[in-house]
Amino acid sequence: xSNDANSPRLVYLDHHATTPLDPRVLTAMMPFLTDQYANPSxxxxxxxxxxxxxxxxxxxxxxxLAASHESExxxxxxxxxxxxxxxxxxxxxxxxPDEGHIVTTAIEHHSVHAACDQLKKQGYxxxxxxxxxxxxxxxxxxxxxxxPHITVVSVMLANNEIGTIQPIASLADVVTRHxxxxxxxxxxxxxxxxxxxxxxxxxxxxxxxHKIYGPKGVGALYVRRGTQIxxxxxxxxxxxxxxxxxxxxGIVGLxxxxxxxxxxxxxxxxxxSGLRNKLEHGLLAAIPDARLNGSARHRLPGNLSLTIPGIxxxxxxxxxxxxxxxxxxxxxxxxxxxxxxxxxxxxSPSEARATVRIGVGRWTSxxxxxxxxxxxxxxVSELR
Numbered sequence: 540x541s542n543d544a545n546s547p548r549l550v551y552l553d554h555h556a557t558t559p560l561d562p563r564v565l566t567a568m569m570p571f572l573t574d575q576y577a578n579p580s581x582x583x584x585x586x587x588x589x590x591x592x593x594x595x596x597x598x599x600x601x602x603x604l605a606a607s608h609e610s611e612x613x614x615x616x617x618x619x620x621x622x623x624x625x626x627x628x629x630x631x632x633x634x635x636p637d638e639g640h641i642v643t644t645a646i647e648h649h650s651v652h653a654a655c656d657q658l659k660k661q662g663y664x665x666x667x668x669x670x671x672x673x674x675x676x677x678x679x680x681x682x683x684x685x686x687p688h689i690t691v692v693s694v695m696l697a698n699n700e701i702g703t704i705q706p707i708a709s710l711a712d713v714v715t716r717h718x719x720x721x722x723x724x725x726x727x728x729x730x731x732x733x734x735x736x737x738x739x740x741x742x743x744x745x746x747x748x749h750k751i752y753g754p755k756g757v758g759a760l761y762v763r764r765g766t767q768i769x770x771x772x773x774x775x776x777x778x779x780x781x782x783x784x785x786x787x788x789g790i791v792g793l794x795x796x797x798x799x800x801x802x803x804x805x806x807x808x809x810x811x812s813g814l815r816n817k818l819e820h821g822l823l824a825a826i827p828d829a830r831l832n833g834s835a836r837h838r839l840p841g842n843l844s845l846t847i848p849g850i851x852x853x854x855x856x857x858x859x860x861x862x863x864x865x866x867x868x869x870x871x872x873x874x875x876x877x878x879x880x881x882x883x884x885x886x887s888p889s890e891a892r893a894t895v896r897i898g899v900g901r902w903t904s905x906x907x908x909x910x911x912x913x914x915x916x917x918x919v920s921e922l923r
Contacts, residue, residue: 550907553863554841554900555699555727561752567795571788579785589787596794603797604761605735613760613777614790618726618747619650621760624780625722625743626654628768629691630663639690640664644676645883648724651693673834674703674884682713689719696728700880700896701833702842704732711740720766726750730800731808731839742766748789752901753796757789807901812840815899818908819843825916832884832894841899846886850922852895858918862911865896
């Protein structure tokens with residue numbers, strides 16, 4: 540977040556909600572926002588040129604995911620559309636529509652749960668598997684609910700609130716052994732974790748640009764060749780799976796952001812986790828009864844979820860105009876219900892409301908961490 544010399548320093552620590560646009564991504568997008576504005580579906584020279592750029596972006600994402608063919612990459616308007624297309628589209632594409640059964644977990648993103656709820660209303664069965672106190676999904680729990688009629692299993696790569704990373708390859712072994720499709724929402728893990736689709740063992744995988752320092756309003760769905768999914772609204776774009784004029788600027792932004800994230804992932808993960816650890820240790824020392832949520836070992840480099848008894852997270856956020864934090868998922872802001880993720884790992888409603896989520900990111904500095912540590916501790920003390 541930019542700071543001018545005459546204004547108070549502002550520290551952005553909400554990178555799980557969204558990330559700022561990387562200037563390198565903006566540079567790559569600019570030609571398609573100005574003079575290269577042709578529709579890739581047009582037959583004239585300018586349209587064909589745009590089509591070549593679209594294909595280059597698609598091949599870039601294919602390479603980033605280690606997919607076998609560019610046709611496995613479907614560009615969407617974002618993660619919600621991609622998750623919906625993956626789950627509902629996969630159910631519609633199976634051969635036994637009257638016997639479809641979906642398996643997911645208690646801590647998935649709201650868009651996954653919404654897709655499952657929609658299928659429930661259509662008469663399909665949905666099984667929701669629980670997680671342990673760290674937010675981990677155990678392969679044996681998935682295996683226990685598998686039946687011959689399971690159509691698709693959907694498990695996120697890393698959680699957007701507590702940062703817990705799931706054992707996706709182990710879960711994939713269970714799912715594929717039972718003949719079901721495996722969908723992974725990799726939105727929060729993209730950029731921080733490897734996304735080799737064969738090593739993960741996935742059939743469908745979702746990513747979103749705005750979580751990896753790309754633009755909002757664009758995402759992608761990986762669909763393994765041979766996997767049948769049905770479009771959710773008729774169109775001729777994206778191999779017949781979407782409708783609407785192609786968002787070429789956004790797609791180029793997504794491809795560029797993903798490439799940068801992968802190239803810089805190892806060094807950036809080390810830097811970000813170091814800053815996160817410094818902030819975590821400082822806050823736990825300054826607020827002795829604060830406690831960590833999620834897995835201390837298997838979590839995203841920049842994630843820090845802390846429950847601070849005796850406070851309301853909303854009050855902390857409002858008392859910190861210079862620090863951007865979250866009380867949980869940005870998708871639940873304004874609701875009175877406690878976080879479904881925090882409830883799933885065993886927190887009471889009052890504990891969930893006393894939980895703050897901190898997301899360290901690409902431009903977070905040592906100075907930012909020092910300021911945030913001091914200000915958060917001060918505000919908690921004042922509120923108590």
